[in-house]
Amino acid sequence: MQESPDPSGNEKRPTQPIERSKFGGTDHAHDTRRHKRGEELLPPVSSRELGEAQRELEKDFQGRPTRKSHVNWPVFIISSIVILAFSLWAIFKPDAASNTMADVVAWGSANLGWIFVVTTTAVILFVLWVAFSKEGQVRLGPDHSRPQYKLFTWVAMLFAAGVGIDMLFYSVTGPISQYYSPPMEVPESPAAARDAVIWTMFHYGIAGWSMYALLGMAMGYFAYRWGMPLSIRAALYPLIGKRIKGAPGDVIDIFALVGTVMGVATSMGIGVVLLAIGFATLFGLEAGLALQIGLVLVAVLVTIAATSSGVDKGVRIISELNLWAAAALVLYIVVTGKTSFLLHALVENVGEFVWTLPERHLQTMAYEQDGSEWMASWTLFFWAFWLAWGPFVGVFLARISRGRTIREFVIAAITVPVLCDIVIISVFGNSGLAEVFAGNTEFAELAQDSPEQGFYSLLEMFPGSTFLIALATFSGLLFYLTSANSGAMVMSNFSSFIPDPAEDGAKWLRVFWSLLTAVLTIAMLIAGGVTTMEYATLIFALPVTVIAWLVMASFLKALRMERAEREGRNKYRRSQAAGGGYAPERSWRQRVSGLRSYPSKKSVTSYIERTVVPALTDVTNEFREQGYAAELSYVPDTDSGVERPTFTVHVSGERNFLYQVVAVSTPIPTFGGRTPTDETNTYFRLEVFTHTGSEGYNLMGITKQQLIDDVLDRYEAHLMFLGHSSDADASSFVTPAVDPDTTT
Template identity: 35%
Template sequence: MNLKKEFNPSVFYTTVICLSVLLLLALVFKESFLAVAKSAQIFITETFSWFYILSAAIILLACIFLMFSRYGDIKLGPDHAKPSYKNGSWFAMLFAAGMGIGLMFFGVSEPLMHYITPPSAEPETIEAAKKAITITFFHWGLNAWAIYGIIAIILAFFAYRHNLPLTLRSAFYPIVGDKIYGRFGDMIDVFAAVATLCGVATSLGYGVLQINAGFSYLFGITMTTGMQISIIAIITVFVTLSATSGVDKGIKILSNTNMILAVLLVLFILVLGNTTYLFKSILENTGNYITSFIGDNLNLYAYDKQKDSWLGGWTVFYWAWWLSWSPFVGMFIARISRGRTIREFVVGVLFVPTGFTFIWMTVFGNSAFDLVIGQNFTALVDAVNKDASLALFVFLEKFPLSSVLSGIAIFMIALFFITSADSAAMVIDMLCSNGKDDTPKWQKLFWCVTIGLVAAILLYAGGLDALQTIAILSAFPFTIALMGCMYGLFKALRIDSEKKQTQSVRNLPLNIGSSKRWQDRLKDIIDTPDKDDALEFLEDTIKPAFNEIVDEFKKNSLEAKIVEDKAKSKIHILVGLGDEASFIYGIKLLSSTSPDYADGDNYYRADVYLAEGGQGYDILGWSKPAVINDIIEQYRKHMHFLHRTR
């Protein structure tokens, strides 16, 4: 079964209705709704804090296992697929969508918050400063990116390797099978769409408060609701322009720009600040994070009940927040990660953003400590206690060119929000369009405007806290389901790996398959076959061989047919095997650059491909019996694979 329509009315209209109901509750019954939601959040974090902590640890272990296991060689796409984006753009996009904006807000404020009220040290001491950075690393490090990464792997694996829709419903395919195409799948996509919109709209609302705070601090512009709604309107316009430009233009260009500005800002603070101290701190902070890593991952303060509120307000809150954002960020990362091996993906998603995050948090966090402890700049502590959104701008005041740096910071915050909202609009649009991203522009425009409108309404009516709490509450049922999805992923990976092993031994060396004299074969190596030679081989050898073997399959009561795509110079045999995976054997003519020793600019290959993608060997010049033998051998391997996995 397949979903081919570019618009799913069940998901679209249900998402709009659910969102409208939540908005109504958050606005009309603001205080009582928030009280109930907060009570539910407190109950879950206090009762099931162990579940969040354990789940985050299991997810991280699963990602590390995938990196080192045989499954790491499996591609997120066909075997012959190449990465859709270069490494630089890929890193920039996943970083900007994942947590770029959070670093702007919490880079200075969070280390100082833990310094003022640490969970296990004397407040405002050197020991508290060390512990503060370690905790900040823990909250923003490998665990967060593992949560995003595991969702992205699940979605990319089933979408690009097994042709399921690129929506959250596909993560549940190993558990419920074809039910993902019915109401169950629609319900999952509605859940993901509502959670994404709630999370992004509330983040946009809070981010606008920081932008307004920056304008107020720098230029004396009054912090008013009208000004904040105006900022949301301006950001929404740019989000709309970016979204209608597509990933390759809008999101990619904005993400690359943000990454460049982020690196420059870090370098400015590094050079203009206490450089030697910061380099030492990067090494020591990383060492402290590594040495305390296992203990922090399983620390529930079981022997100190007074720390329950701290754990629920920080670590459990963060894990729930990353989990609530994971359908959105995971889908976006999956969208831009086609063609990468699982090992390459895990290394890129886990360690590159985490490494940059550690540098960022050290440069800003330790510079803040240097100002507070070394220079007695207590105004920074006062700013954090009064309004965390002001902390970054008060911090930058102590550096040369502070106005320029603050202007860059405001610009970066705005760009990060545009990128996040743009990515979210694209993801929601895909959820409502059966995983398609080439949808009509009105759909993208609708979700861009909706995100801005929801943020503005909540900001005006004071309902941001309520919707944010709902987004966090959604993490609990989603985490339970995610554990089942991970089991399904590993089950599917084992089957895929078994099949890869059965295909690993090629049945015929290249020279055995040819019926030509050795003199002719040598001439082919020197001259290399051109397009006419390849087309002649396709007509005179491949098609007759396919016709003969299809007839033989049919004689043995098997459903077999030949499928040809002349536009792409592809042809394959499809053998249906009931409820089990069909057998596909195909040939695709490929043009390649000729080697230096050969004549001509290009030569042609007749590459074999199976259901998993290209197999990397060329059979152009083989005899018809040799081609038939190769098909039979590949069919034998396919049946052996089915036998091993039954």
């Protein structure tokens, strides 16, 4: 016999496990099965086991419960050594580094390029399937959660998070290069001209944003719906279980962190090459390595200054400015340039892009002469770039998307920013091609040989070029600083253990990673500039492809658990439809009274003391007398100031039963029984919360007996859910629950 603590302050009562019910107490068969499967190592196979993840991940590496953030020293030290060693090699042996990476990339593109192509295609299909499945309605958070940011602000932050200054860099050189050196068409032909802009659109299209959506929705789902840390390793808990706290989890974080640093450094490197030309043009400076290094140091200083600004203050303002600046830049080009040609070309580009999208995504250039070289320089580089940026952007998107449904998140991520990218690339790319068609061969050569100079050379051809160059430089600077600041924040998170997904890594970590990223950026500039950055991205992004596949497998397993829970609830609702479903059935007088009732905080507090607490106390005592491990506790609520009475039944080896009564502040409607009479314009509802949030009905006004009946109805529903979940998810496609002792 064991004692269970009673947080309400009552005397401890003896608790006996129930032998006769599978879900009412200790299930020895289940415990034996888990023991044989290796409980400390194997991953969860159902939602009841996934529900234990939060408690496990809150423990430190000695198994002691903790909610404190701390540095993950193995990940921090190993990642730092790898990046620092690579940087020093590039600084002191630039030629050797450049040549070695070129050889590795040549071999990799010829032999492993198909891996990037298959991975990106699989990611696109997977996120679309998730978005349009029934699980697409699941929220990144509890069922009652709602978005934190307004739609425009959220879209602006999506755009700024996933689009870097590199898009401006390639928006002119990409189409012109594809026109003169197309992968499949005859050079300088009408077919090559039509295809030139489409290839750049394709490289900045749905593939990168699908990768961001995959990692963002997976990390956001596990962080905000299951209370896990906001990290890649937490998103793999359904797949590898408690191993994520050991070496496997560290390896995953190291790959994600190193890939992120490489991706951000590449974007910063391309950015400073482009911005140096802009500043040199505006202020008469020399656009050399010294100016580029100076811009890198500016990014470090801004990141250090912004360490206390947070997502809410800093990035939100920069994101909205970024969107307006980019829109103004594009509009100016359209209005002052060849308006008719640009608009006609945009319509044709969009149609061709959509029509040829499936074919391009599976194109490996297997039958083209020098196809592997072209793929390495263009498609594979961009796929590797998006893979390297995936963990970084995924964390940021998850942070700003709490409360949104998976469907809303995915559709917004792969449509709105992609449309913005398409418009920007079409306007700049076709403006550059128009000059080429007019016979400006000098500009064409400059755009291919020196893309950063080609971009600003194009801007100089428009009226008011000084203003246009200043606007483009300002827009690029915003892209550049957003990437640097957000990147440092994500790197500090990846190198830390942070139980609370709302928190970030230590400020000194952000400063450290911004400095180390700056060193890496300068090293690659010394070793060969943009070309070296492309090589490094291709090499270090390859392990991230493995992470992408693991995340898809893990998230698929979690969604199967969500489906089992939903089907179990629907089955219970059908069986209880005649009795009123979940909400307790009220008398007609209670219903009429409720129409005119808008209780205050004082009223709900009194009702909790007079009705809710006595009812839950009686239920708790009765459950304990029957041998259940039941407890009644009171959880502080900082939002309402009203404590939450919480009735819990601990179910051994299963997901615990939770019945929590929460006072929810709600605006008083301006229609109905009466209008608000005080200045607050709000009243309080008493809603039932479970593991996944509010169940949506109000308990105020029901009797003690009706409340007890509601608790018992919900407990019976919970048992039905556990039974259905056990039947549906006792095994999965990833981790079948096979007894190793009986396997031959």
